[in-house]
Amino acid sequence: MPSIDGIHHVTAFADEPQENYDFFTNVLGLRFVKRTVRFDVPEKIYHLYYGDERGTPGTIITYFPMTNMEMGDGMVGKGQMSSVGLVIPEGSVDYWTGRFEAHGVDYDVEERFDETAVAFTDPDGTPYELVTGESDIEPWEGSDVPAEHGIRGMHSTTIHSADPQGTFDVLETMGWERLGRADHPQAGDRVRYEAPGDTTRADVVDVLIRPNAPDGVMGVGTFLHVAFRVNNNWEQDEWSDTLRENGYITTSRKDRDYFQSRYITEPGGAVFEYATTDVGFDVDEDIDELGENLKKPDWLDVDLEEIERMLPDLETN
Ligand code: ZN
Numbered sequence: 001m002p003s004i005d006g007i008h009h010v011t012a013f014a015d016e017p018q019e020n021y022d023f024f025t026n027v028l029g030l031r032f033v034k035r036t037v038r039f040d041v042p043e044k045i046y047h048l049y050y051g052d053e054r055g056t057p058g059t060i061i062t063y064f065p066m067t068n069m070e071m072g073d074g075m076v077g078k079g080q081m082s083s084v085g086l087v088i089p090e091g092s093v094d095y096w097t098g099r100f101e102a103h104g105v106d107y108d109v110e111e112r113f114d115e116t117a118v119a120f121t122d123p124d125g126t127p128y129e130l131v132t133g134e135s136d137i138e139p140w141e142g143s144d145v146p147a148e149h150g151i152r153g154m155h156s157t158t159i160h161s162a163d164p165q166g167t168f169d170v171l172e173t174m175g176w177e178r179l180g181r182a183d184h185p186q187a188g189d190r191v192r193y194e195a196p197g198d199t200t201r202a203d204v205v206d207v208l209i210r211p212n213a214p215d216g217v218m219g220v221g222t223f224l225h226v227a228f229r230v231n232n233n234w235e236q237d238e239w240s241d242t243l244r245e246n247g248y249i250t251t252s253r254k255d256r257d258y259f260q261s262r263y264i265t266e267p268g269g270a271v272f273e274y275a276t277t278d279v280g281f282d283v284d285e286d287i288d289e290l291g292e293n294l295k296k297p298d299w300l301d302v303d304l305e306e307i308e309r310m311l312p313d314l315e316t317n
Contacts, residue, residue, distance in 0.1 A: 093116050
């Protein structure tokens with residue numbers, strides 16, 4: 001069976017959709033690749049997607065802006081995802097710290113695993129890092145970020161595990177390989193896992209070990225889940241069987257329109273999704289028009305124009 005060779009997307013909760021959109025497109029320079037209604041509460045919430053030109057798996061960050069719902073602020077902590085890394089080229093750290101200063105974005109620079117990581121948060125406090133490294137993704141050229149410095153998809157996700165051994169076990173069940181901490185003395189309280197094979201796209205999970213830290217609280221400014229790549233429904237079923245044989249409870253398949261998904265909650269507290277790569281964002285819009293129109297799944301029988309009037313305003317470039 002083909003291996004799980006990296007991350008497909010991550011999903012988080014925001015407050016205002018406009019602020020979220022402005023940050024990811026105008027500050028980070030990502031492409032807005034899709035705007036749908038949230039399938040279970042279409043009249044209240046958007047589902048917004050950012051990524052590279054096509055929304056290639058391994059570049060996609062998605063948000064539920066919760067303005068119209070009763071969701072309080074979350075707190076990033078133990079038992080959940082605690083950061084997402086995005087790839088920038090080796091020589092681009094000064095460009096990005098300068099850009100963050102110009103946009104009033106606070107940041108911290110750290111060295112670890114022979115990489116430079118520039119940590120920052122989105123406007124709602126959700127943590128990200130720009131990490132220097134390699135990627136097979138081309139930057140989106142439709143923003144004012146010069147292509148030589150542009151973000152090249154995802155690098156990693158960090159899980160602040162409530163049960164580090166449990167998180168190691170599930171990653172190993174998925175076929176991921178551990179890079180020992182001893183080999184990387186500067187890595188401190190994190191253990192790195194890499195996807196098998198020679199992909200260089202979104203193929204890293206760092207497990208953060210801080211047992212005395214406070215538990216995270218899900219809400220605005222926190223991540224909901226990380227999705228890993230599987231090629232199609234057959235592979236997803238095979239992986240679901242493997243996970244079940246190892247004691248993990250997988251959900252039934254959910255139709256997400258642009259991919260098909262199953263989920264587990266791993267022992268460390270994070271939600272892992274297994275999303276197929278064989279559909280994509282061009283099923284209902286041409287590549288050069290991605291994100292321009294509000295979309296809904298075919299099975300959802302609602303009047304999209306009426307729904308659009310009920311949703312918060314969202315001005316796109
Ligand atoms: Zn997802």
